[in-house]
Each structure stands twice: as C-alpha cells, then as structure tokens.
Amino acid sequence: MNKSIKFLKLTLVLVASLAITSCVQDDDYTVPSSLGQEENLALQALLADPTANEVSFADVKGMYTEGEFIDPVDTNIYVKGYVSSSDFTGNFFKEFYIQDSPSNPTSGLKIILNQVDTYNQFNIGREVYVNLKNLYIGEERVGNGVITIGGGTETDQYGTTVTSLNDIQVASGVLRSTETSEMTPLTVTFSEISNSHVGVLVTVDNVEFTDNLNGLRYFDPIQQYDTQRTLQSCGGFNYTEFQLETSAFSSFKYELLPTGNGSITAVVSKTFDGASLILALNTTADVNMNGERCSLLDIGDFDTIFEEDFEGMPTGSAISSNGWTSFAEVGTYNWRALSTTDSGNPGPGNTIASMGAYNSSTDVNIAWLISPVLDLDAQGLEFLNFQSSNSFSDNSELEVLISTDWDGTTANIATATWTALPAAVVGDDENYQEWFDSGLVNLSSYSGSAYIAFKYIGGFPSSGDIDGTFEIDNYKILAEN
Template sequence: MNKAIKSLKFILVLIASVAITSCVQDDDYTIPSSLGDEENKVLEELLLTGNEISFETVKAMYTEGDFIEPVDTNDYVKGYVTSSDQTGNFFKEFFIQDSPTNPTSGLKIILNQVDTYNQFNLGREVYISLQDLHIGEERVGNGVITIGGGTETDQFGTTVTSLNEIQIRQKVLRSSVTETITPLNLGLTAINGDHVGLLVTVDNVEFADDLAGENYFDPTEVFDTQRILQDCSGFTYPQFILETSSFSSFKNEPLPILNGSITAVVSKTFDGASLVLALNTIDDVNMENPRCTLLDIEDFEVIFEEGFDNSLGAWEVINTLGTNEWYASSYSGEGYVRGSAYDDDITLEMISWLISPSIDFDANENERLILQVADAFSNGQPLKAYYSNDYTTGSNPDDATWTEIGASEIAALPENTGFFNNVYDETGLIDISMITGNAVLAFVYDSDDATISSTIDLSNVQILAN
C-alpha cells in the first residue's frame, strides 16, 4: 500500500513538473538558436511570403485624426532594439531603429509584457508582422508613431493599445542576430522629432548648475522627473530634458556634477509636448571632465552683419523653381526677408536663393555664423544654408558648387505652427571656419516638391571671428 502511494505521488510530481516546464516554455525568452524553434518557423514563413517595408512607409500608414484601421496587407518591418527595461526606466514598451549604424528613423512598440529585455535585448534584430496590427499614437497628439495590437476611442480621439500575449508571440519575431548599436552622435541642439526612438550620444554636456546634490529622481514627483542637461556650444546654455521614471532602479543615484557624455534614447514626455532623453542604464553616463564655460562675446568681433532693414541691400534673389521668392519687408521696426511657398490655400513648388555679396574669409580666423529666424504656420523646415567659392553674380546658382552649412543648427530652431508671433530665435554658432578665399553665403527656401509651406523670416545674419 505504501509503495502504491509513493508511486502515485511520484507520478503526480512528474506530471506537475511537466506542466510547470510547459508553462515556462510558453514564456521562454531565451535566444532562438535553431530553425527548429517555433518562433524561427514563423519568421521563416514571414520572410518567404511577406513584403518588407520601410519605417517611413509604416509611419505614413497613420494620419492623425483618422479612424485607425488594422493593417490588411502581409507587410513586415525590420528593426533593431534601442531601449531596455532592465533598469525599469521603460515599461511595457521598446523602441526599434532602422539600422544599427547611422539610423534615420525609429518606431515604438507597446506590449502587455514586462521585462522585455530578456526577449528583446538591446541590438536584437526584430521583425514585426504588421497584418492585423494597428499603427497610430499611444496618446492623441503626442506625435510618437507606435505599433499596437488594437485601438480605443475617447473624447480626444483614437489611440492604439498594447499587443497581447498571443500577438507578441505571432507578430513580434526575433532573428538570431544581435547587433552592436552605434549611437548617433548629436549635439543637444541637433536633436529633433525625427530622432524619436533612436539611441544617441551627446558629448560635452552637464547637468544644470542648480542641480548639484540632486538625484536622478525627485521624491516629490509621482511618475517622472525631468532634469535639465546643458552644453556650452556658444554664448548661452542650450538645454535638453533627461527624464527618469519613478520605477527606475537608479532613481536615487546622485546626478554627476562634472561634464562629459550621455547615451540615451530620444523619446517624448507623456503628453508629447517636449522631446526628452531616457536612459537605459546610468552606465551610459560618463561625466568625468571639468565643467565647461560659455564663450565670451567680448572675445569675438562682428566682421559681417546684415539686418535687412526693409531692403535686400547688396543681396541677390534668384529662383531656380517656381515664382514665389524671398522679399524684403518689416514689422514694428524689425526688418527681415520673408520666404513662403503658401499661396491661396495651396503649397507651391519653390526654390528661392538669397545670396550674399562676396566675403573675404582669409581676412579672419575661426569664423562663426549666427542667424535670427522667425516662422509661422510651420509644417516643416524649408531653410537651408550654403557657401560657394565659384558662384558668379547674376548666374544660375545650379551652375556653381555649393557646400551645406548649419544643417543641425537650423533643424534645431523651434517651430511655430500658429500665427505670426514675431519671436526671432537665434541659431547656435554655426562653424564656418573651413571657408577660405572669397566666397558667398546663400540661404535657400526649398518647399521640398510643394510639401512645405512654412513662412520663414530671416532678420539678421552675423559673422563673428576671434
């Protein structure tokens, strides 16, 4: 009798062990290594029958305000994981970017799963099968394009909801590849909305002066704490937000007081109002250098200045596309040149060149360019800056050789999507010390095939040297 009971207990333990093992395998987050794995079979089938599309094509599937229909085509997108929830600073989400090096676009995936770092580790190559999933925003108006499993609608609009366990297993597929992510190296002022989801490194930064002695998280906050990062790229401190969750394991660590670099994921605040950086780990903070100091305007000489006092002065305006062109105007005593591709409710094709008189760049050293720009009704940035050593006055600009300058500083200018507010924003110092000999500067309004109609007012152009 005792032997029978012992045998029965052994059988029950064995059955329980098999059941427990089966449950663990259902949530097995180990790396797939053989084609015999169920996950790899599903991925193989997707690669054979599906159609790979770009991140930009995925984003174009969503139009704000539209009813979000499920994807009805057998498309997939491939990306590389840039975020990790291992320290608790991300929750039920991860970001992917389109390449492990020199990425151009990122996407967010929301899923009803914690500890995703076990399964979707940093650098993991991931394939998202989009059919029957939804593309939209997790919160109305936050501007972060997200892949989700469903939708919900309230008085503010329709948003996407998290992928459930079945959708994760069937739609979010790992390959056996884990790449080393090379962070995109950017200055604080160069980070913009196009970088959301990307892993970036910012050098020569420090926490704001008044944060000495503070921790990453403020205990008086409930969810997230925003700490100000700054750099010394000019005469003022450009600033950016580092956001830390109340659930992060490093929230009580002290903020570094020195200068250095930080590697983090570009994200947005909960309401989407501001761009932020979010750390995967504080191991990605390396601040061991002396704090920086601002440049002193007294150390520089203004060697060229144009204020456009209701006049083009000696500058040329030449169009290479369309008829809308730069023109001089003024408001409340402020002179400027204005460019806009908007005309009678439509956006026109427009490429208009505003070209300076010739400037001798051998007469000084360490030249820096500063622009003062106001905008209105912004739907993109049409302003570009160039220099040329072989442009001939009155000729077609397309026949000359031009080198672009100041792309990141111009991209970092704030955008005003509303009416004219006559607020002129100043670019950071644009390095033009590489220009030699006699050269001209050109500021080009390019409507990008009639897709951008923003009004741009250029009020002042200054060249400094020391």
C-alpha cells in the same frame, strides 16, 4: 525494504523536479543565442511569402491620421527594425522602440506589448520583423504624436488609441532574426533633436547636469512616477537645455547624478502627455561625464567681422548686392529686398530679405539666398547670428545651411555639399510682426572658405498651404578678437 524503495522513488522524483525547475528559472536573463523552432519557421515563412511586402517606417507612420478611426492593417506587409531601447533597468515598461537602421537612423517606431523583461528576448540591436497584418497603427495616448504598433484599440471621450499586443500576437507577429547588430548612436545636439528622432538611440556630447542638481539623484523621491533632470550643453555664449526623464521603477533611480561634463547616450522619447521631447536612459553606463565642466564664452571677446542689414539695396528685385547670391532653383520667385511694414526690427521702412511663394502659380518653389564668402581660417572662433520673421509661413520651410565646397557659381549650388546649421528659425504660429533671434550658431567645426545659405522650400499648389513668406535681417558673423 518497502520503505527503502519508497524513499528511493521519492528521492528520484525530487531530483527530477529540481532539474526541470532549474531549466526555467525566472532569473535567467541571458540573451538567447538561438531562436525557437516556431519563431524560425514563422520568420522564414514571412520572408518567403511572395505576397508579403516590406514597408518603410515612413509608410507605417503614414497609415495613421490623428482623429480618424483606427482599422487593423488588412494587407500582407511587414516592417524591419533594430531594437534601440531596453527594459533591463526598468526605465522602460511593457514597450520597446525600434529604429530603421543600426547606424545613421532616420526614424523610430514604438511597440507596446503585455510583457515585461523583454530585454532578454528583444535585446538592443536585435533585428526584428513585425508582421503588421491584423495589427493596429496609432497613438498609445491621444495627441502624444508617438506612432505606435499595438494589438487592438480602445475609445474614450478623448479619442481612439492602440492597446498592447497580447502574447499570441507577439509570438506570431514580432519576429526576431538571428542577427544582433552593433548600434551606433546618432550624434546630435540638443537643438537638433526633433519629433523625427523619437525612438532613436542618440549621443549628445559636451553636456552636464545643471549646477543646482549637484548632490541629487536621478529620481526625486517625492515624485510618484517620473523625474526630469535638466541637462545643459555649452553653446558658446549660452547653455542649451534638455530634460532627462527617469522612471520611479528604474533600478538606478537612487544613483547620484554625475557632476562633470561629457556625453550621454539615450533614447529620444516623449513625456506621458506628449507635450515635450525627453531623453530616457537604457543604463547609466551610457552616461560618461568625468570631464571638467564647461565655461561659457564672453561676448566681450568677440568682434563683428561682417554684417548685413540689407539697407540701401534696391527693393523689389532679386538680391545681388554686397556679394550676396540669390538663385531660384525651382520656379521663378526669388529672394528680394523689400521695405517692411512691421512695427519691430526696428520699424516700418526697414529693408529686409524676403521670399514667399504666394501667387507664384508653381506647385514647388525652391529659392536660395547665399552670403558672401567667409574665410574661417583667418581668425579664431566664429559665430553666426541673424533674425527671422514670417508672413503667414503656411508650412513653407526655411533651412539654414553651410558649404565649404561650393565654387560660387549658381550652376553648382544644387550639387555642392550643404550641411544644416542648428539655428533657431521663426515658427509657423508666430505673429508676423515679430522677429526672432537665431541664437549664436557655432561655426568652429568648419574651416576654409565657407558660404551660409538660406534655402526656402514652398509652392503655390491648388491644394495645400505651403506658400508662406520668410524674412531675414541683421545678419552677422562674430569672431574672437
């Protein structure tokens, strides 16, 4: 009898033990449908605190200056974002990105934490509030340019970096709401991706892996940590390339690369050293390349339907010849035709269009140079091409824009709709004697009457270097014959 009772008790203990274990099994990766009571209370308290203020992603990034000591945030502030990355496939490790909006995002931030399998807590699209007080804003690796939220700092011979949030900091500072938003990837081209997109979920269309990767897999087994595979996009007459990086720990690393053309949705990130921008997949379900591979256009099938070399224009005064419009929106300095002394393009004495703010005595200078009207319905495909140079550009800016609703009057330039074109423009660090080709900029997505604008933004403040000069020459419009 005693043996039977003992056996019964042992059986009940085992059953209870199994029941408890089944509630916390490690392979339950479903997204939580509700929040824990403590997390609910912590978020409610944060949002109800009249002394707590929400700050923008730009505010957070502005708290860090490379080379300066990193202090903990000492004000009662928080930032809200939406999770854009997932470690479900192992391609991200002890980190996740948030972006400032589930659609049309403008910025991203990185969060590093001493935690794996975060995807079943911080799932893609989850609205997250980060209580920044006593946390640290900086870089995870010196000079990589990825602004990161961490839980501490460490310093070595290269500088000070932020370290991972510990479990307590995550529980008290990284607070989920009950909302999970549908993420709408930002549609971009390879040439449009910049540092401002780091941490943002993007989609790139009309892409494919390069021909030499046929039959290869996402990860190269001879690599130790990461493998980069080259993506290419048909840009008319040339390919534009970008790197997709895959971790050695990803679950999809041995999948074959697709051989067709299509789209890819991924998170913009950086290489370990921060030297280059790359794309990183959340899952290969976001790679849809089942279409026919693209073919480049033949330059022989195109004619130059308009060109401007600015030769013959009166030098030293605002450009107003041959249908061009120059307009000083802010300040009095304007685009002028000048005779260049550069050794190139094609040499000294060549006339170019030039705008610079040096000695303008104005904190802000904004000046427009706008092309003659272009009828985009009169022919097939059209491409823009030009050359640019600088003279100590000193952080001034040159934007290349297109409008199909400007009425041709200077009074309405600022109120018209202007869209940025993905043209290559000379950089700050280039020699002032050099001229750089814009590449062939596809205009086929636009129709009707259009204008191309070169918008200069600079100034001559008492402090700051934004007074440089930009120069334009050999402007052309090519159309399919």
